[in-house]
Amino acid sequence: MKITWQKNDAKEVTLKNFLLRQGVSQRLYGKIKKGYGTVYLDGVKTAVPVLLPKKVELTLELPPDPPEEHVAPSFAPITILYEDEHWIVVDKPAGLTSVPGPSNQTDTLVNRVKGYLITKKDGTQTPRIITRLDRYTSGVVLFAKHSFGQTLLAKQKAMLDKRYLALVFGKVTPEHGLIEEPLGRLADSFCYGVVSDGKPAKTEYWVKGHAHETSLVAVKLHTGRTHQIRVHFSANGHPLLGDKLYGGSQELIARQALHAQKLDFIDPFTAKKMTFEAPLPPDMQTLIEHLGL
Template identity: 50%
Template sequence: MKFTWHKTDTQPETVKKFLQGYGISHRITSRLNKGEGRVIVAGKKRRLAYELTRPVAVTLILPPEKADPKIPANNKPLVIKYEDSNWLVIDKPAGLTSVPGPSNRTDTVVNRVKGYLQAQGAKDLVPHVITRLDRFTSGLVLIAKHRLAQGLINKQVENHQIVKKYTAVVAGHMSTIHGQIDVPLGRIADTFRYGVDATGKPALTEYWVKKEYARATVVEALLHTGRTHQIRAHFTSQGHPLIGDELYGGRMDTPLQRQALHAHYLQFVDPFTEEQHVLTSDLPMDIQKVLWYLKEER
């Protein structure tokens, strides 16, 4: 892995400070200090304390991240919406888990991306899922192909600068066509559910009503925070659980047997190029079918 940036001024600064200005994390500089990688300035290897005093190219070289042998590659197909040397955006189907866990270490987004990268002959085989989705939520997932990309995008993650919009189908009718649900969420004891909790983490979801049916509403939801089950828990707290969401008491009398939630819009700025990327995804067929079903209800 090799990346080059150009210092364009004569203001004195160390290599470390220069790299940090481009978002290189403390974790990576610590690895450099341990000899895991190197920095080249004007053709010569330099330490992080080396002072830059003139316009010059600074190249960072990092070894491939060691792959976990306990996470096998899986060659099942991926629907790829965008790809370059640093990023991968896939359209995840409902039912596919994002990352390996105790109950599934062989067929997740990470396993499939590892298999895909391996087939391409990539040296970095540790995919980093940036925008994780619940197992039964479908839609766009951003993946960093290596740890440097993950480190550089983290600032956007922490500052909630990655724009994620979802289509959700909820029970009943919202009181306003545009609103915000701004209540803290915490895990409900001895369950997998999350709910309103005054001592929980702040959570903010903005929504717009897109279409109303006799007993349900299609909304577009924009996450301003990224809490576990945020959309599902927030709409449930308003008395409008998602259609098909059994965990949160959603309607289970339609053809859809998973939560009606699809990540249809993703916007992020590439920290390497400063280019803005906008990706969209059509509603999957199972949610389209439930909309046809709801249209016939009275």
Template identity: 50%
Template structure:
């Protein structure tokens, strides 16, 4: 693919600084230095030390992306949003996001590669931007090519995306809104994370949307992206997610953690517009709410 940036400024910048200013990552600059990505200005091949002259047309030429070792799975995916740069899909609970030691062939990434092949896309490496635990459902943002991944990196690193989750937790959560600020630490050799003073900083804001004495439907916003963050934070407050056996949740009514990536809002670095997408609540969580006499309809 080709990506063109018009220099509308009179600043006397090197192409390196010019590209950084336009959200091209250091990783992409390294690939330009290695000539894996070609850099041209006004039709001429140049390097990063050249000056970005006024009104110049700066072009990046990316080679097609593919990985023969990544197996394509042609099982269907639910697409919530798609354009030339982004794919946002609704991941079902039980499907792993990325290949791992025990599954190299039937994950969400494998399915998306199959989708890319069926759509005759030139680039066929899905770049997962917002990964979910296997048993968490909901929306996953995927960059269709290296450039999109590169340009969204700053928002990921600065936790600038507005990610909202819906969780169904045990008990009547009080207070009805707040900020959970508890550091999270990994335990070597164990799947669980723990709250520990020497852990990584972690913040979760929440709002109780509906509740009774038995359970609460909670909307949560992440300010950090630690593994198991929502699950551990609510468990630490005494309100474990229903179905979350790892953190003490009741598995009587549901056997997977009652957690759904519901809404994502971020600044599209290509269009410079806010992009917002929501994922419908899956049937198992709808049924769980109904059994608890709670409702999602008011959100």
């Protein structure tokens, strides 16, 4: 893996200070200083530490992350929305678990992305999931191909713009609103709920239409609490259709009617805005058409 930066400022600076400004951690710089990876200045390999001149192209070459042997590859198909040397964006189907857990160690989205990378001989076998979704939520999921990318995005995680579409029971009012109620795990339960000593949570929504005791809402997450959208709407009397865990009827759809439609973020390597969208899956598209929304 190679990352290149162009230094164009007017003063000299140490390699350490420059790399720290780019998001390299103190720990990673310590490893680089001890010989982990290679530093090039204008294409020429250089010793570390070094004082950088006023203008220079700096390339940092890092070895691939060691493979996580406990994560088995799955070669089941996946839908790739985007891929480059740093990122993979996937359209996750409803029903597929995001990460390995006690009930499924071998065929989750993480297992499938690892199998995909092995098949294409990408050079990395350790995909890092950035935006995970509940098992029965469909849509956009972002992976970093290496731990450095994961670290950089973690520093700007609040800047990830995650947008969803949901079908909920009842007529939601007002047409645009914020739900700001603290969330936490309920005692002796797998469920989450609104609790006074919970973590702050903020959900913004826009109503796209009403019909047949159902509202279609667009949702933006300002925080990323477990089951946040499902709990916030259920607590306000509007459970998601199909969400049996939080009181939603399964008469019209067998899973929670929630789709991660769009994701925006600033690529820390290029400073460019990246935007990805996943089309509505057939079950939600059919239901929306059936309801006339």
